[in-house]
Amino acid sequence: MDFKLGEREELLRKSTREFAESEITPRIEAMEETGEFPLDLLKPMAKLGITGLIAPPEYEGVGLGYLARTIVLEELSRVCAAVPMGMQVHHMAIACLNDFGTEEQKKKYIPPLSRGETMGCVAVTEPSGGSDVLGMQATAELKGDKYILNGRKCWITNSHTSDYWIVIARTGEGPKGLSAFIVDKDAPGAKPGRKEHKFGLRGANTGEVVMDNCEIPKGNLLGQEGGGLGVALKTVSESGRTGMAAVALGILQACYEEAAKYASERVLYGKPIAALQAISFYVAEIYTQLDICRLLCYRASWMKDQNMRFDTESAIAKSYTCEAAAQCAKKAIEIHGANGIALEYKVQRLLRDAMVTISAGGTGEIGKVVVGRAALTPFMKKG
Amino acid sequence: MERVIVCVKPVPDPKVWDRLRMDPVTKTLIREGIPSVVNPLDKHALEAALEIKDTYGAEVVLLSMAPPDARPVLREALSMGADRAVLLSDKAFAGSDTLATALILAEAIRRIGPFDLICCGNYTLDGSTAQVPSQVAEFLGIPNIMHVAYMGLEQDKRLVITQKIEQGYVKIAAAPPLLLSFTKEANKPRFISFLEILAAEKREISTWTNADLNLDESLLGLGGSPTKMADMLLREKGRQGLRLEGSPEEIAHQLANKIGQLGFI
Numbered sequence: 001m002d003f004k005l006g007e008r009e010e011l012l013r014k015s016t017r018e019f020a021e022s023e024i025t026p027r028i029e030a031m032e033e034t035g036e037f038p039l040d041l042l043k044p045m046a047k048l049g050i051t052g053l054i055a056p057p058e059y060e061g062v063g064l065g066y067l068a069r070t071i072v073l074e075e076l077s078r079v080c081a082a083v084p085m086g087m088q089v090h091h092m093a094i095a096c097l098n099d100f101g102t103e104e105q106k107k108k109y110i111p112p113l114s115r116g117e118t119m120g121c122v123a124v125t126e127p128s129g130g131s132d133v134l135g136m137q138a139t140a141e142l143k144g145d146k147y148i149l150n151g152r153k154c155w156i157t158n159s160h161t162s163d164y165w166i167v168i169a170r171t172g173e174g175p176k177g178l179s180a181f182i183v184d185k186d187a188p189g190a191k192p193g194r195k196e197h198k199f200g201l202r203g204a205n206t207g208e209v210v211m212d213n214c215e216i217p218k219g220n221l222l223g224q225e226g227g228g229l230g231v232a233l234k235t236v237s238e239s240g241r242t243g244m245a246a247v248a249l250g251i252l253q254a255c256y257e258e259a260a261k262y263a264s265e266r267v268l269y270g271k272p273i274a275a276l277q278a279i280s281f282y283v284a285e286i287y288t289q290l291d292i293c294r295l296l297c298y299r300a301s302w303m304k305d306q307n308m309r310f311d312t313e314s315a316i317a318k319s320y321t322c323e324a325a326a327q328c329a330k331k332a333i334e335i336h337g338a339n340g341i342a343l344e345y346k347v348q349r350l351l352r353d354a355m356v357t358i359s360a361g362g363t364g365e366i367g368k369v370v371v372g373r374a375a376l377t378p379f380m381k382k383g
Numbered sequence: 384m385e386r387v388i389v390c391v392k393p394v395p396d397p398k399v400w401d402r403l404r405m406d407p408v409t410k411t412l413i414r415e416g417i418p419s420v421v422n423p424l425d426k427h428a429l430e431a432a433l434e435i436k437d438t439y440g441a442e443v444v445l446l447s448m449a450p451p452d453a454r455p456v457l458r459e460a461l462s463m464g465a466d467r468a469v470l471l472s473d474k475a476f477a478g479s480d481t482l483a484t485a486l487i488l489a490e491a492i493r494r495i496g497p498f499d500l501i502c503c504g505n506y507t508l509d510g511s512t513a514q515v516p517s518q519v520a521e522f523l524g525i526p527n528i529m530h531v532a533y534m535g536l537e538q539d540k541r542l543v544i545t546q547k548i549e550q551g552y553v554k555i556a557a558a559p560p561l562l563l564s565f566t567k568e569a570n571k572p573r574f575i576s577f578l579e580i581l582a583a584e585k586r587e588i589s590t591w592t593n594a595d596l597n598l599d600e601s602l603l604g605l606g607g608s609p610t611k612m613a614d615m616l617l618r619e620k621g622r623q624g625l626r627l628e629g630s631p632e633e634i635a636h637q638l639a640n641k642i643g644q645l646g647f648i
Contacts, residue, residue, distance in 0.1 A: 011580045048575075048577060
């Protein structure tokens with residue numbers, strides 16, 4: 001067993017950290033105020049390799065794996081979680097196209113996503129909820145050489161910043177009645193709906209995708225008709241959960257740094273508050289959670305890179321890390337005392353951002369359902 | 384241009400300087416446990432070399448004298464886009480002052496072969512003597528321009544250099560071969576792209592010892608260095624109080640004068 005990262009991973013971390021500190025930091029204030037994703041970052045991020053990180057080289061990507069992706073997302077999130085939130089969903093669209101697309105679809109859609117000319121997204125959740133995938137109501141009907149889509153997707157990250165949406169819609173009844181489609185935002189009847197005003201991850205664009213008799217070519221079916229559930233579950237479980245976990249991990253790292261720095265600098269009773277055992281215990285708890293979560297996140301991504309089944313591990317990493325990020329952000333705020341709730345201090349943003357990660361990409365409870373199933377299966381009696 | 388050699392030095396990461404300690408006996412930095420990074424100004428030198436490579440084509444060779452554990456730092460510099468690296472590592476080099484270091488670097492440069500340019504950072508963050516580039520140029524018998532704030536390459540391969548001086552800037556036209564030492568004004572070093580990280584894994588880092596350079600060992604290392612550290616004193620960091628009296632306007636004037644006298648404005 002080897003827990004040491006290689007030279008490549010360390011360089012990826014360093015390069016991303018330098019980029020994030022230099023290029024993302026100056027944009028945070030505007031993101032917080034406007035709630036807009038900084039689209040001008042797409043080109044520089046593409047130049048670095050972030051947009052095409054997991055896309056294969058034949059589609060103009062870098063061709064790196066999920067451990068590399070986790071490290072990159074973590075480093076971006078350490079500075080500002082909203083940007084990697086957009087990026088991880090962008091990666092989900094690439095993964096989805098690469099896993100289920102035809103050669104023609106891959107050649108057409110992945111290179112512009114890798115080059116950062118546009119963003120991508122995966123639209124599963126509906127007003128009725130995201131966890132109940134089979135309860136979705138959006139429909140797709142084949143008429144001649146076109147599919148006609150009707151329905152509304154909500155809480156879709158990159159809804160307004162993407163040129164293409166991967167949409168799951170109902171083509172029949174039951175689990176085999178769902179199909180995946182590539183929808184061009186300029187297709188007749190397609191339009192982004194309302195934008196959500198969130199209290200966290202302000203700079204990540206979240207909103208509705210509306211299809212009103214939306215016409216798309218028959219060739220935009222992604223995978224087999226009736227295979228939509230598999231597309232949704234694989235994409236959410238693999239790239240979605242590991243991506244969300246990595247975003248939360250970066251928030252946790254920031255919590256630790258902010259808490260330790262403040263505790264070492266803030267003087268009370270003639271010495272830094274870090275000398276108070278109660279405060280040092282708080283920092284120790286954050287540090288321990290960070291260590292646990294980093295191991296969980298890296299293991300899940302590593303398993304994906306080894307082509308191992310890892311749905312349980314990705315669910316553990318996602319649900320545990322997102323919850324830990326919120327708990328640790330709260331502790332970091334408490335270490336800051338009254339300053340912790342002042343907007344000038346970063347810790348309040350960390351709590352707001354961490355709270356959003358809990359329900360995004362599969363709620364904590366859904367994660368526990370997956371883990372509970374894995375934990376109990378060996379002991380359940382058949383029949 | 385055919386070849387540009389860039390001198391690169393690993394230095395303690397400035398982000399952890401508050402953890403740096405000096406050995407009271409040897410009067411040297413205790414580097415154990417302190418991560419190393421590419422000397423920040425060397426990145427500007429490398430960026431200048433890479434801009435020449437990108438525009439006109441040239442082989443960019445990194446040269447560094449450092450312990451063997453400096454390889455990750457060279458790998459980082461290779462990932463910016465350099466073609467290969469030479470690491471000079473030998474116990475005989477340990478403790479070299481600027482003169483002995485320059486002698487070693489100059490001999491290594493001769494061994495690398497013909498070059499058009501040598502690019503250095505204006506100084507390194509750990510020693511800050513700024514002596515090595517000029518000494519290397521002197522050993523090689525080529526001109527050295529320090530404090531380079533801008534470098535442009537003309538069609539006839541002449542370089543147009545803007546040199547920063549105390550009173551402003553001087554524009555100089557110069558023809559290779561020459562050695563340039565860069566300031567941070569010269570350019571903005573590029574971010575390391577992920578594709579370059581992968582490409583750099585295939586780029587060679589050669590390690591040379593004095594067996595490759597064949598220099599007289601009496602001129603190397605601590606023994607061969609004319610610079611001797613006489614003593615080292617810690618600067619007191621205590622605060623000095625100053626009481627100003629008068630009307631608010633008078634106090635403001637006194638304060639501004641004092642700040643001016645101390646050289647802050």
